[in-house]
Amino acid sequence: MIFKNYYFIPILLFFLSYAVLYIKKNNPYNSFIFLIYFTFVIQSVIVIAGLDKYHFTMIIPIDLMIFFNSWILMLIVILFELLYKAKYIVIYATPIVIAALLVSYFAPSMDINAILKVDSWLLIAHIVLILTGDSLFALAFILSLIYILQERKLKLKKNLKIINSGNKNSSGKNEGRLFNFRRNFNYFNLGKGYNLELLDNMNYQCLKLGFPALTAGIVIGIYLSSALFKSVASVKPIEIISLITWLIYAILLHERVAKGLRGNKAAMLSIAGFIMIILTVGFSLYLFPEFHGLK
Amino acid sequence: MEIIITGLNHKSSDIIHREEVSKKILTKELRNEFIFNIKRLFNEETGKQLIQESAIISTCNRAEFIFAVSGNSSGDNKNIDYGAVIKNIIIKYLFGDNFGNEELRNMFYTYKNFEAILHFFKVASSLDSMIIGEPQILGQIKESYNEACEFKNTGLILNKLFHKSFYCAKRVRTETKIAAAPVSISYAAVELAKKIFNDISNKKVLLLGTGEMGKIAAKHFIKQGVSEIFITNRTREKAVKLAEELDGYDSKTIIDFNEYYKILTVADIVLCSTGADSYIIKYEDIQPIIKMRKQRPIFLIDISVPRNIDPEINKISNVYLFDIDDIGKIIENNLDVRQQEADFAEKIIDEEAEDFINWKNSLNVVPIIVNLRNKVNGILSAELCKYINNKDENIEAIVNSITNKILHEPITKIKRAEVDFNGLNLMEAAKILFDLDINIGSISQENKEIEKEILNAEEDGTDGDNANNANSAPYYNNKIIQLNNNKAK
Structure with missing residues (x-):
């Protein structure tokens, strides 16, 4: 198998x-x-x-x-x-x-045929750190999407649930239905922890943890790359796109710490950053694997 | 006498129009002036002084005008719909040039007689409230009644209507579970705050103004354990009084009304319920505050009507503003419970309204009784005088006694028929058979007093206490004579 x-x-x-x-x-x-x-x-x-x-x-x-x-x-x-x-x-x-x-x-x-023998610990650290950073930003992306939807609800004042009816239908009218969308949809409305402040805090936490991981991962990556190609000067597309991603998160973190940026704009930047990550992954793994040194 | 209720509420209109109406009847003096003007305009329109009693119910969710108009759909006034006339006058008075706007006219509802009573009892029992079962409305109606009494605008009908509504509301509260767990504005406000903030216990609340709703909401937030509450009001004494009311809660600070701005930079929840007729917190003022707050979210609840916070503020990021209509709509969308209790409550209201309309209908027969007695009395006196010496002192007593004997049965039947809702025919029949000339609208104040006494006596009579009735007959006959003399004058 x-x-x-x-x-x-x-x-x-x-x-x-x-x-x-x-x-x-x-x-x-x-x-x-x-x-x-x-x-x-x-x-x-x-x-x-x-x-x-x-x-x-x-x-x-x-x-x-x-x-x-x-x-x-x-x-x-x-x-x-x-x-x-x-x-x-x-x-x-x-x-x-x-x-x-x-x-x-x-x-x-x-x-994958490793082109060069590199220090395996550094390679492991590079991969684990980058993947952890990416995963944290993926979570931040999801949290940002929820944030934007929740905020939109609060701003437009539509579909706001304030009473938890326990997902039970007392009249029993829809009991027999397999897909009672209204009932099931409540799960997406009634998460008690889904207040904006918590979503924003979690988002910030993702950023706080993800950014150092990403930074360290990129630094190790550049070191490995230079070791691989013997020259730091040869800038590869993966490095440029990684740098752009890194910059987005750097700006986001700076704005958060210095100016208290939060809420909608922070969520938007998180989403933009994650799109860049997807592009990076796409670039490095599929479109131009040679740029990553995978081939 | 017709009972007419016209007005607008949170269901029939939006907050902008309610605001406009509310501004015109904001103070006691304005309300009194309003009533005076409506009466004047009505008199000009109909040529008769028919509005006998009036009251205004003005809350943040409704503005209702209650009138008792003498005369009903019979007689000369058959084709005049006083409800429509009053509605037109009020809309014209309130909105001036916009009078013809169809949308605006649709916002105003008009109820008459039984429907009006039913509606009024529903309002008092909090069945028509934004939050079914909330207790504030009854207090507000009591205040309106006191005010109407103060200005001597109420009379026999509205006094009874208000008292009956209080009784009805009490029955609804005690006999149903409608108020057991009301989803109040304060509850909704707290729940909305929980959607914005993770932990309310470290949040600070600013209470702007000491309006009833704001007060209740503040208490609700205190129950949730907010870390600090700032109270401010234009009249500092009121803020101090409110602080005293919150004696179990220590973290409260009274601040100067001019300095509430500084608190906006630290407060996370702002409850606004002042009586101001314009925006207190404006769009351009809040923007620098948000910067100073380092974009920390702020939750503003504007429970005042007219609104005190510029609605545009909601567009600023990290600012969440809800006015009373927004909260109302959220509650409405969330309420499918308590419908059963509301059904029970409506049964009680039906009973009480029926009871009241019976009483009111029994009032209609008074002029008939008075005229009928008068007519029979007159004929008997004239005929007896032909055969008996004019100066005989007993003649009056004999006439009264015979009148009583002849009319006791027909009067009882007319009254009963009136209460049983088939009385119109008997009353009409009596009018036609005896050729009675009744012009209810022209009864003067003095006559009304006499009528009231007669009515009370008749009420005793219907209890079957004939002996008592017979004993008091001469006194009331004299009263009837006095009434007729007054009319003749």
Whole structure:
């Protein structure tokens, strides 16, 4: 069996979790989160098995790299959920994990031939730091989207739920329906932790942790690159695009610390930064892998 | 006597129009002037002084004008819809040139008689409120009644209507669970604050003005454990009084009204409920404050009508402004509960309204009784005088006694028929059969007093205490004579 076929197990389980969330009538969230944790354990086992296959050198195929990235993202989401008691965050953030898993499933799985022997610890640090930074920014992106939607609701004063009717239909009219969208949609409205201040705080936390990780990752990356090509002067597109991404987050962090930028504008910048990350990843892995030194 | 209620509320109109109306009846003096002018304009329009009683209910969610107009749809006034006339006059008075605007006219509703009573009882029982079951409305109606009494605008009908509405509201509150857990404006405000702030306990509240709603909302926020509350009011004494009311809460500071600006840089929640007729917090003022706050979000709740915070402020990022209409709409969208209780409450209201209309209808027969007695009395006196010596002192007593004997049965039947809602025919019949000339609208104040006494006596009579009725008959007959003499004059 091809190793990447195992990737499909967490994908299916994640989809199953959402199905449970929609269909189950009593305590659907508890079942959902149980399935998510269970899937995460499965995902962890696959990651360890995958990395073990390459003796944890991190010189791994792109598909495993993306799978590893999705695992880090899921880990961060779960940690944030536990830390901030913002339980509904998993509902919103898991789709991006699923997307990463799908990408990993369809990504090429050919082995990478390391062009140069580099210090493996630095390479591991480079990859882990960059992926952690990216994952934190991915979470920041999700949080920013929720923030913008929530803020929009508050500004337009539409669809604001202030009474938690417990998702129960006392009249029993819609009990029999499989997809009671109104009932199920409540999960996306009634997250108690979803106040703007918390979303903004979490976003800031992502930035505070993600930025140093990204910076260190890029610095190590440049060092590795110079070691690889023997010259720091040869600037590659990946470095330019990384620098732009880094600059966006640097501006965001500076504005936050110095001028107290927060709320909508901070969320917008977070979204812009994440789009740049997607572009970076796209550039480095698919479009011009040679620029990253992967070929 | 017709009861007419016209006005606008949060359901029929938007806040802008309610504001406009509210400004014209903001103070006691303005309200008194309003009533005076409406009466004058009505007299000019109809040529008769028919508005006998009046009252104004003015809250942040409604402005309602209640009138008791003498004369009903019978007789000369058959084709005149006084409700429409009054509505027109009020709209004309309030909006002047905009009078013809159809949209505006639709905002004003008009209820008459039974519908009006039903509506009024619903309002008093808080069934028509923005937040069903909220307790403030009854207090506001009591204040309106006191004011109407102070200006001597109420009379027999409205006194009874108000008292009955208080009774009805009390019944609704005690016999249903409608007020058990009302989703109030304060509740909604706190819930909205929770959507903006993560932890309310470290937030500071600024209470601008000491309006009733603001006061309640402030208390609600204190219950949620806000860290500090700043109170300010133009009249400092009121702020001090409110601070005293919050004696269980220590972190309160009274600040000078001119200095509330400084507090805006530290306060996270601002409750505004002043009686000012213009914006206190303006768009251009809040922008520098937000910069000074380093973009920390600020939640503004404007519970005042007219609004005291410029609605444009909501466009500034990290500023969240909700006025009373916004909160009302949110509550409405969130309320599908308590409908059953509201149904129970409506049954009670139906009962009480029916009871009241019965009483009111029984008033209609008074002029008929008076005229009928007068007619029979007159005929008997004239006929007896032909055969008995004019100077016989007993003649008056004999006439009264015979009148009572003859008319006791028909009067009782007319009254009962009137209460049972089929009385119009009997009254009409009596008028036609005895050729009675009734012009209710022309009854003078003095006559009304006499009528009141007669009515009370008749009420005793319907209880079946005939002996009592017979004993008091001469006294009331004299009163009737006095009434007729007055009319003749």
